[in-house]
Amino acid sequence: MTETKPSTPSSNPTPVPQPPTMDRRTFIKWSAVGWAAFAAVIGGYGTMIVRYLFPNVLFEPKQEFRAGLPEEYQVGEVSERWKDAYGTWIVRDSEKIYALATICTHLGCTPNWMQNEAKFKCPCHGSGFYMTGIHFEGPAPRPLERYRIFLSDDGEIVVDKTRKFQQEKGEWSDPESFVTV
Amino acid sequence: MIEEFKNIINILARPYIMFPAMIVAFIFIFPATDGLMKINRRLGLYKLWTNNGGIAIFAFLFLGFGFGLTDPNFRAIVTKPDNVPIVGLIFLVVFFLWFALKQAWENDEREAKGLRPNEAEDAKENILVWPDLVYIEFIAMLLISALLIVWAIVLKAPLEQPANPTVSPNPSKAPWYFLGLQEMLVYFDPWIAGVLFPTVIMLGFMCIPFIDNNRKGLGYYSFNSRKMAISIFLFFWLILWIFLIITGTFLRGPNWNFFGPFEYWDVHKLEALTNINLSEVVYMILLNQRLPDNILLREIWGILALLGYFTLTPLILAKTFLKNVYNRLGPLRYSIFIIFMLLAASLPIKMFLRWIFNIKYIVAIPEFFLNI
């Protein structure tokens, strides 16, 4: 690699039988092009591997479901339509619609909605929650959790169970935790 | 009587008691400076690293465990198959700590007398590897194989219920060697405890040979000639690594609440979530007004504090406490060293802030998931 060093020609007085073809600049050019291309190839491989790690389709069970139009829910109603299929209550109050998880925050049982008493009552240990999900009796340590809810392009309610909002963390004011109607 | 005693232990084991106590003890047991060394000498703590000291340490350990095993709660946690390695780890770490320091203090004494370390005496003589080394290695393999087999026979590998993504056990714990990180999650957001700190730990470890420019103590056990390096290392290794793992494994129960070693893991146990952010302290408690809407204005105090911590402290330290260190390391090494130190120190600092002032976050910008 002596040729690459700029000092070589002068420091080497004995004439070396060199092919007189390329001057230094073309040489550097070729080598630079080569290495640049090689670096690009390596970068391409890396990109390939990164892209490969992200599958195009997922086989995961659906965490998101469409819950119909907001008009399908009455004000003051706790809808049990999606309780069995998706573990979600959809509640509409005078201002907004929100989705409550049907998991008691005590030991994870499924509470029941008592229409007459207007409360959720957990059959396991008697925890009680208001329609808002706030706990008021029994051993439950915190309010029920709410799921992310939003309106789709065509105006339907979509509930996304991958994101939860906890009241005690002040997350219920998050605009994704309810839909205004 | 015994119940009272257990109760006291439970209380003593609480992080805000145990942790400071350990730090204080640590400072004297592993003196980092000559001054501390003198105190150590005066207290006779160095005697821990003699045969008698070893016996005392192990007697204490065994007695402690022996007593603990009479308690059902302690027994339940300690004998859980996946926790057994950690019990082993405690004994092994204590043993090897003692073993290393015993040799180190012996060498230090020889050095004080102007002698070369024991290893150097040995190294005068060369030995053919066949059969001596090969043979003991072979024997070690056999013993370790035997150990594994016996272990495998005695303890079944744990297998719980089939995976259920909808029912999370309480508490959900990471594998035990990551419990130190999980314990940090109590005080830091995941991006710090789970991403930043591991990265920093890794980089910090890799930097050790380049920061520590003390040429002494290569190839033999020693303490005195590199007490600063060893003390810092042991602080990380023993307190921030092993001790946090032990806490995470044995002392964290449902809802990640703290439970003393003799305490029943009651799911209903409540711990007051009274933590508040620095901004809330400043505005709501001190200034008695609402939080400003502007994020920058709201968090300016925390940001200033952080900036101060990472810029002013190194400067002040370089002029005061760590003058010698600065002189020895030079500016570049010192900067790297001090950044790692400050990052590391932020954990105990944050702990104390939490325990004393109920501080949750210094800077809290949930809008960008940025909480410090």
Place this chain on the structure above:
Amino acid sequence: MSDQPNALAKFLDWLSKTQVAKAIFRTGIPKNRRQRMTVMLNNVFLHLHPVRLPKHAVKIKYTWCMGGLSFFVFLVLTVTGILLMFYYRPTVEYAYGDIVDLREQVPLGIMREIHRWGAHLMVITVWLHMFRVFMTGSYKPPREFNWIIGVVLLVLTMLMSFTGYLLPWDQLAIWAITVGSNMAGATPILGAAGPGSNLLALGDVNFVTSASDARFAMLGGRFVGEGALLRFYVLHCIGLPFIIMIFMIIHFWRVRKDGGISGPV
């Protein structure tokens, strides 16, 4: 009776002189100094060692044998791991049942226990090895680079253990991995729940979501499921061992090239 050892010795002697034995073991039974030296040089496994060592380096007191044991436990894990692969299918449907079968009916299914406890043991021995290396100041020049390799190996060891933790596909496994992988989701910028993730967005289009962040790449899904199980399996059985092996080779090579085991100058 007194003839017997003689006869045995004679037999061994004869055996070591047969063409087959000589073809395999170039040195013969190492009896003299030269042979004791050549046996170390000629055997591919033994040549990891030098021929001669200063006395302190042979002493357990100095080395604690932790490095060697880590390597040995790694070999045990490799062997038991390969055997376990014969009975284990990394799918959500089969994984748990296969583990139960290892416990219930597979001949010598205790292999799983050895593998699991071996894994724990390896983490411990690696840590103690690091502890010893630090205490003897062995990271100091000229061994800085090997210390770095060592740190990498330590991390890889824990990653091996972490990826293996998921495979039984029980509650312990998925929740431990869930807790562990949630941290990856908090990676700054690249994790959906990490600070600055909403900076990688253009207008209303968010590029870092729970289906396109660091955690997702690790799990192959938005939560610990089918994709994660397979990915962890592949990493555990092929990917990480491959990498760890390369680093181990460098590690051992550098031990020798950096002047053998450390000792007082």
Place this chain on the structure above:
Amino acid sequence: MGVDERHYNIEKLNKIFAIASLTLLTGVGLLFYNDYSRKWKDYQGEYQNLEIEKTRVKLDDENAKLKDDAEFIKLQEDLQKAKANFADQCSPAKLQDIAKANEGINSHSEILKQQYRVIKAQLDTAKFHYEEIAAKGHGDVKVAEIRYKSLEQRTKQLNQRIQNDDNKFANNKKTIDDCSQTVRDLERNERALTQKSTILDRKLKKIDPNEMSLTNRIANLVRNLPVIDLANPTVKVQQIVLKDIHDDLNFMTMPKVDRCTTCHLGIANPDYKDAAQPLRTHPNLELYLSKDSAHPIESFGCTTCHEGSGRATDFVTAAHTPSSEKQEHEWKKKYNWAEQHHWDKPMYATPYVEAGCFKCHSGQTTIKGAEKLNLGLQLIERAGCYACHSIDKYKDWPKPGPNLEHLASKSTAEWTYRWIADPKSFRHNTWMPSYFNQSNNSDPESKARSQQEIHAIVHYLFAESSEFKMKSMPQPGDATKGEELVASIGCFGCHNIDHSQKKMTRDRTMLTKEQGPNLIGFGTKTSKIWLYEWLKNPQRYHPETRMPDLRLTDNEAADIAAFLSKDTNESFNNQPIAPINDKIVDDLVRGFLQKSLSEVETEAKLPKMSRDQKLQFAGQKLIAQYGCYSCHDIKGFKGYKPIGVDLTEEGSKSTDKFDFGFVKIEHSKQAWFTQKLRDPRIFDEKKIKTPDEKLRMPNYNFSEKEAEAITTALLGFVKDKPGKSKPRTPENLAIERGEQIVREFNCQGCHIIEHEGGAIKDSISDWLVKYQGKDKSEVDTIIKTFSPPNLNGIGKKVQSQWLFEFIHKPEIVRPWLKVRMPTYSFNAAHLNSLLKYFNALDKEEFPFTEHANTTLTPTELIAAQKMFSPDYFDCTKCHIVGNQMPSGSQETWAPNLALAGKRLKPEWVIDWIKNPTAIDPATKMPTFFDPQNFSESGPPDIFDGDENEQIRVLRNYIMSISTLPPQPISMPTATLTTNPAATAEQSK
């Protein structure tokens, strides 16, 4: 060499290295391009553009509509007014002050709430601590209690303060709200009115680049670029994973995965009815794909019905099947289409798409909406394919052909010879298929052999025919009377008389008229006396026949026999019969003998046989060979297995299992089936075969349409059963069984059941015109009165016990009807199935046990009689009561009310009186109670005009009318067996 110890010129190497690197880089680039460029992405782009266009059009429409909407215009005016009012009434300055005050309260209470949270948390902990200490008894309970109590106190105080704040806040807010109430109400109304347009607008903003901000526009371009599309692309593979429907992977199954919607994006979107494929909407969204349909796409996917490779994202690998050769050429050109040899379930081609219904709906007799498949199945039933080819669905069905055990008493050997040789020449539309003179046996040699084969078969049939005793007729019979009887009593429910030689494609209604044979040529075929005996009791001659007993008197039977036997077929009678050729007969016999004997034995045995013996022997073998016994009962063939291939899973057979011979057709199942049905012997073409190796399937002369329908059904006979269409409840099973009986006995030939059938109406109107002198237009209005009753809703209407007895032994409900309900040879199981069926259809309890109380008090009786009388509703004007015929004309007559008590369900009578047109829109029954104005509709002078009471009493009265002496019903063979308690009660 040289000082540098080098061989190569480094500069040259650098150059080569650069070239190599660049080559590799190009390769990597190509790799990315290859991965990225997919046809489906183009379709998705197309779809997105169309969506933008369509959404914009919709939005414009909606906005235009709003502009012209009077309500909306008024609302906006109101709103403006209200806003102006608001400014006037509620001095905004004052409101601003209040709002400001509220802000102050808010910040105050926020601090309080912060404190509250802290203290509440402490309280909870203290409470737990106190509980724990109190329970365990160690630690200082007192201290804990005091701490708990004091915290509680503080919490309460804080709470008080917060509530004070909240109240103040709420009051202030109310002041503001009250003022702006009208404005807010109006605004809400406005939102409701503009909601549609708002949604459309929002959608448009999301998809239309012209409506987007610049960054969004860039983002929309960037997100679909290679590699970056890992994050959040709009163009992506769509898939439906079906947890409950599994693909069979040989010995195991996997949930189905369908990616068809990756290209067929508009499939469930009603806006794409006219779009070009692949974006076009699926037809009939009410039945398919939409969420509320019977087949929502989320739970059925696509390939469950259509087949094909669901995981494919490419036109060719999806295994699309062209529906014609033209299309195939087109596809080859356009998509490079090729048959997928390694995918066993290609998509059903469009003409056969209904085949996919069968795998789930196999239990049903008719599958609503699948007309072609229904026709195919009905043709299979009528043609009796199941007799030679066993098909699971039809395993209980009777043999399709008549009994031949007493053939000699019915026909002559000559007639039988001519009939077998060419049945179509006797009856052009007969279901007896042709065996001879077909494509593989019409060469002279085969023809000569065929003639002798027929001789042998006929010989066997007549030799084995046993005696059938026939009495003499009471009178020779009057053909004219017979003709009228045939036209009036209902023969045309199952038969027709059709002399036209027209070849036509049968539809499903026509098939109900071909339940029995075309009634022509009987004079040639059989004797009058045989006809008489047959009509009197069909089961005596053919025990398994489905021909019912019409309860004909001797005279009636004689008249009909006379009428039928008048019709002869002279040209058929003139067909020559070839003489018996001993040489060929010998060959025949020799051939059969050699199958079990050696040549020497054969030659020894043959001369010993007489001609009759030879014919008898050959006949027996030939009947076995052609499988005549499959359709006909023939002596000596009991227990013989059907000769054809099992068709139960024919649709799942792979194409390579079909022998296409030398016939040049497309190698697909549907092509083979169609060809086989057109000409069953075609695949013998150009093959060298001995007579007994030849294909034997006879020719039914199916039309193209019929062949296609049967092919559809055959393609649907598949192995995989993804699930049953309906849950296997007893009710659904009863419906399936009932439908099957209804089909087997052709009930829908006369009655309308499940809104289908009743084709007899046409022949009845012919009868009305011809014999009753009505004119055509008149007939249309009265035809319903003279047709068999519509049985929709019968389960609700009549009592099961009565229905049971009625079907078993019909009694006269509508005396003016000429058409008769025949007596079928149903057994108890049949009857019970039918009753369960009718009840299940109407979701009625079965067996019906609960009876409403129908007793009447004396006052009620008087009231009821009043209403019944001509003064009020005049029931007897139309209704027969006992033996008393109505006063009105026959066209208006209605059923016998004396039967109501045991015939009708009391609840139904109430519904019926209340609003008869709701039950039967075409009824003649007047609506006495106007449903629009029900509470005013009844006579005011009875029960103070309480309509419900009136109806109830009238019902009770009707249920109690009985002028007929109670008739003992004899049920020797059949009783209701489903409910022993009910049976026991009856027998009392």
